[in-house]
Amino acid sequence: MSTFHSKSAKSFLKDEKYSSWHDKTFWSVRQKRDAMAEKLDEWEQLREKASRIKLHTLSHLDKYLEEFSGNAEKNGVKVHWAADAAEFNEIVFGILSSHGVKKLVKSKSMLTEECEMNPYLEARGIEVVETDLGERIIQLKGQKPSHIVMPAIHLNHDDVGELFERKGISDQPGNHDPSYLTYMARLSLRGEFLSADAGMTGANFGIAATGDIVVCTNEGNADMSTSLPKLQISAIGLEKIIPDYASLAVFQRMLCRAGTGQPSTTYTSHFRKARCEDGEMHIILVDNGRSDWLADPAHREILKCIRCGSCMNTCPVYRRSGGYSYSYFIPGPIGINLGMLRSARQHSGNLSACTLCRSCETVCPVKIGLAEQIYSWRQSLSGLGTFNRSKKLMSDAMSLVFNHQGLYDAATGAESVMNIVPRDWMPFGLRFPRKPFHKLVKEDDK
Amino acid sequence: MKVGLFIPCYVDALFPEVGMASLKLLRHLGVEVVYPQGQTCCGQPMANGGFEKQATHLARKFEDKFGNFDYVVAPSVSCTAFVRHNYPSLIKDCKVADKALDIVEFLHDVLKVKGPLGRFPHRVSIHNSCHGVRELGLSSPSEQNIPKFNKIRDLLQLVEGIDVVEPERPDECCGFGGLFAMEEKAVSQRMGCDKISRHAATGAEYVTGPDSSCLMQLSASAERLGLDIKCKHVVEILASGL
Ligand code: SF4
Numbered sequence: 140m141s142t143f144h145s146k147s148a149k150s151f152l153k154d155e156k157y158s159s160w161h162d163k164t165f166w167s168v169r170q171k172r173d174a175m176a177e178k179l180d181e182w183e184q185l186r187e188k189a190s191r192i193k194l195h196t197l198s199h200l201d202k203y204l205e206e207f208s209g210n211a212e213k214n215g216v217k218v219h220w221a222a223d224a225a226e227f228n229e230i231v232f233g234i235l236s237s238h239g240v241k242k243l244v245k246s247k248s249m250l251t252e253e254c255e256m257n258p259y260l261e262a263r264g265i266e267v268v269e270t271d272l273g274e275r276i277i278q279l280k281g282q283k284p285s286h287i288v289m290p291a292i293h294l295n296h297d298d299v300g301e302l303f304e305r306k307g308i309s310d311q312p313g314n315h316d317p318s319y320l321t322y323m324a325r326l327s328l329r330g331e332f333l334s335a336d337a338g339m340t341g342a343n344f345g346i347a348a349t350g351d352i353v354v355c356t357n358e359g360n361a362d363m364s365t366s367l368p369k370l371q372i373s374a375i376g377l378e379k380i381i382p383d384y385a386s387l388a389v390f391q392r393m394l395c396r397a398g399t400g401q402p403s404t405t406y407t408s409h410f411r412k413a414r415c416e417d418g419e420m421h422i423i424l425v426d427n428g429r430s431d432w433l434a435d436p437a438h439r440e441i442l443k444c445i446r447c448g449s450c451m452n453t454c455p456v457y458r459r460s461g462g463y464s465y466s467y468f469i470p471g472p473i474g475i476n477l478g479m480l481r482s483a484r485q486h487s488g489n490l491s492a493c494t495l496c497r498s499c500e501t502v503c504p505v506k507i508g509l510a511e512q513i514y515s516w517r518q519s520l521s522g523l524g525t526f527n528r529s530k531k532l533m534s535d536a537m538s539l540v541f542n543h544q545g546l547y548d549a550a551t552g553a554e555s556v557m558n559i560v561p562r563d564w565m566p567f568g569l570r571f572p573r574k575p576f577h578k579l580v581k582e583d584d585k
Numbered sequence: 586m587k588v589g590l591f592i593p594c595y596v597d598a599l600f601p602e603v604g605m606a607s608l609k610l611l612r613h614l615g616v617e618v619v620y621p622q623g624q625t626c627c628g629q630p631m632a633n634g635g636f637e638k639q640a641t642h643l644a645r646k647f648e649d650k651f652g653n654f655d656y657v658v659a660p661s662v663s664c665t666a667f668v669r670h671n672y673p674s675l676i677k678d679c680k681v682a683d684k685a686l687d688i689v690e691f692l693h694d695v696l697k698v699k700g701p702l703g704r705f706p707h708r709v710s711i712h713n714s715c716h717g718v719r720e721l722g723l724s725s726p727s728e729q730n731i732p733k734f735n736k737i738r739d740l741l742q743l744v745e746g747i748d749v750v751e752p753e754r755p756d757e758c759c760g761f762g763g764l765f766a767m768e769e770k771a772v773s774q775r776m777g778c779d780k781i782s783r784h785a786a787t788g789a790e791y792v793t794g795p796d797s798s799c800l801m802q803l804s805a806s807a808e809r810l811g812l813d814i815k816c817k818h819v820v821e822i823l824a825s826g827l
Contacts, residue, residue: 142768149771162779166754173727182730453728455758459772459779491769494762494776495633496715501728517635576597576604580620583605 143488148460162458164292169452171400172502185393190506192386193443197433203347203380204424210350211422214412219423224254227425231256231339231372234421235265238370240336246354246361247271248341249287249446250374250425252468268331270360272324279306285462287469288398288448293461296320328360338364340410342375343445344390345422348383351411352422355394355404362408369418373410377429378442390445393504398447432480437515441476443505450499450509456492465489472499472509479516490517588618589654591647591685593664594626600797603818607660607688610824614696618658621650628675629667634764637675644668644675656695657685660820662717662795665690670720688820689723689795693736698743703825706746710784711737712794712803712816713756723795727756737795737819744822752783761802777806785812792816 141149152158176182196203208218221227235243243265251257257267257278269278273291276299277284284290291299300315309323340361344353352373354361365371381387395404413420433439451457451471462470467478467486475493478486490513499509588611592604604620611618627647628640647668651657659665668685692698713735717723724735741749760766760776781803784792792803792814800816807814 145769145771148769152771152775158775176728176730179730455760455776456769456772459775490635491765492772494715494758494760494765494773496758496762497719498715498726498728498756498758501719501726514633517633518637520635574601576592576601577620577622577624579601579605580608581622583608 142491143466144460144464144492147464148456148492151461151464152459158459158461161293161461165452165458168289168400169449169502172397172449172452173400175396175400175402179392179396185389186504186506189389189393189445189504190443192381192389193445193505194440196381196386197378197439197442200377200380200433203382204377206347207345207350207380208422208424210348212350214350214420216350216412216420216422219421221423221425221427223427224425227254227374227423227427228256228259230423231374232260232263232265234370234372235260235337236263238337238419240265240370242266242268242331242335243337243339244268244270244331244335244364244368245339246341246356246364247274247290248339248374249284249469250341250376251339252284254374254425254427256374268328268335270328270331270358270364271356272321272358272360275324275328276302279308283463283468285470286448286451287446287473293463328363332363332367335364335368337370337372338366338368339372339374340365342373342379343394344387345375345380346383346387346409347380349411351409353387354408354410355391355406356408357399357401357405359406362406365408365410366414369413369415371410371413371418371420373420373422374425375422376425376427378433378444390504394445394447397449397502397504428481438476438480438512440507441473441480441512443507444473445505446473447504449502449504450507453498453502455496455498456494460492465492472513473507476509476512476516483516483519487516487520490520586617586655587653588616588691589651589657590618590620591624591627591651591657591659591664591668592620593659593661595801596661596797597625599801600818603660603797603820606818606820606824607658609827610688610692610702610820611658613824613827614692614698616696619654624650627664627667629664629671630763632667632671633762637671640671641675644672644679647672648676648679648681651684652680654684656691657681658688658691659685660688660795660818661797662687662689662714662721662723663798666716666720687717687721687723687795689717689736689740690721692740692823698740700743701745702740702743702823703827704745705822705825707791708748708750708787708789709741709791709793709822710787710789710814711735711741711749711751711755712759712780712784712792712799713737713751714794714796714799715756715758717795718756724756727754737793740823741793741819744825747822750787750789752780752787754783757783759799759802759806761798763798766802773802774806774809777802778810781806781810781812781814785814789814791822793819793822795819 219230269275276291285293296315296317303309308327340354342352343355395401457471475489493513495510497510628643631639665687672679672682725733759780760773766773804816
């Protein structure tokens with residue numbers, strides 16, 4: 140009864156040294172996050188407030204989207220609406236090709252990943268350069284992110300050193316010193332920034348009251364991507380809109396503390412209009428399933444997510460199986476849920492990756508009931524035709540035995556609970572006691 | 586006050602001593618406790634695996650058995666949590682959900698035991714089971730910035746001669762998770778081994794916790810690693826020597 144996730148996790152765990160390193164690395168991020176949360180007396184109130192702001196905005200999303208796009212247009216920004224990934228990619232390509240763009244520099248965006256924009260543009264002759272260091276590394280390696288905040292965390296400095304040598308980015312073979320490698324990456328990216336025809340960002344937040352796109356980075360690469368080329372495109376999912384600066388202040392205090400355990404990202408950049416007279420700024424608002432999820436009361440709260448990544452860092456299963464053990468491109472508790480919303484049929488093999496320990500829900504800065512949602516997805520599996528037959532048989536057997544006292548007595552009395560308790564559960568040394576409690580207590584009462 | 590003792594199926598079949606210790610302890614504290622015969626399973630294993638509907642019959646049966654007690658007390662946090670949180674959505678007019686208490690909660694919050702309890706002159710490491718921490722609130726979750734407390738520790742400290750410790754990552758999951766242990770065997774075993782190693786690193790001779798399913802996972806892991814550390818349910822320690 141193995142699932143997609145359980146099979147990949149098993150092979151991930153074969154390398155004990157690496158998997159221990161992986162677990163410890165993410166646990167240390169969780170600890171940094173704890174230290175930050177402990178310094179704010181109002182942390183739990185902030186979580187509650189953040190959750191409510193998101194719920195409020197989501198339930199008035201039509202109004203806030205209109206306000207946002209209206210204000211952006213007042214600022215001279217061209218606003219586009221994309222119903223799905225295909226339309227999004229077409230819009231981006233349309234803007235770029237009408238400006239004769241050959242090279243696009245971009246900062247990190249899970250949305251462009253979701254829409255598989257890079258391969259789409261590359262197939263049409265546009266070079267796309269990721270400028271977040273982690274994203275750049277995995278782009279050069281031809282990989283996908285293994286974590287939403289730290290996309291290349293699965294690689295060590297030797298992996299990166301060798302990659303940079305092969306790609307001609309570093310000029311001292313064998314020098315894998317992280318500071319040196321970072322310096323060389325910066326030099327090489329500088330050339331890309333200077334020669335790019337357009338810059339693209341994702342968005343952490345869109346402010347309805349002002350039309351601002353807010354991007355949080357540690358490397359300043361979103362600013363470089365947008366302050367050199369004259370053409371800027373920002374891609375934003377519908378659910379990223381929040382009402383105003385007062386609400387931004389709440390999220391801004393939580394996002395980075397929760398995600399990386401820093402009090403704030405190094406850069407919090409607001410983009411409101413084209414950077415110069417003859418420049419252009421475009422915002423593309425992307426639905427791609429979000430309005431359907433919003434209409435689904437059982438799962439709409441997933442849209443509260445601010446993509447901080449802390450549910451991954453705390454998840455004991457993620458830490459011991461790695462980002463590539465999940466079939467959806469976003470792993471961990473939030474990824475299990477987003478994958479199911481995207482395509483339940485395709486991604487139900489991730490549902491097993493949860494013990495229902497609920498650490499994710501307790502960590503989540505916007506209080507999403509992540510485990511609760513996983514539980515409810517499991518209930519709908521048989522309806523989807525993807526449930527596990529042997530698991531169902533076992534569950535049927537249990538329910539038969541438990542519903543019939545005679546059978547239950549026979550099972551427990553004849554020491555044949557083995558019929559209902561799978562062998563795998565039995566610790567080596569566990570022996571069946573001579574009598575179950577319900578018989579002992581009868582004798583005791585006599 | 587009439588208390589119904591709920592002994593979940595796996596405790597009944599595999600850990601009868603935990604049931605006996607619960608009875609002994611409650612009687613020692615002067616509680617009028619009844620064990621209604623004919624009880625089986627609360628339905629949690631099926632529901633967590635994705636078959637909540639199969640739990641509905643069991644919930645009804647449970648309601649019949651226990652509906653008339655003032656409290657339903659069980660030595661199992663995950664079963665208690667299931668009854669409390671899931672029954673109201675499974676059966677109409679559910680009475681038992683609000684009366685279901687884990688035995689730690691019952692001793693700590695209802696009886697407010699201050700008393701001397703048993704004697705157990707050993708170093709004991711607390712296993713804070715996930716459902717105890719994050720569903721029943723037996724201790725402050727390490728994720729939250731709220732005042733620190735631990736009801737299991739409070740009770741254990743009433744035991745004579747005991748030395749109570751907690752492991753590093755005090756409320757990380759042991760990896761049991763019911764059907765999870767079967768579907769995700771590799772991850773489950775790894776989590777179990779990691780967890781028991783942290784317990785062992787405290788120098789404890791015993792691990793104790795409010796849920797025998799976690800303890801079962803931990804003793805299997807101890808055996809796998811050849812660690813000399815034993816697992817005992819918290820009621821066994823509280824009742825020890827009484
Ligand atoms: S679900 Fe919560 S914890 Fe996970 S990434 Fe989203 S906001 Fe962060």
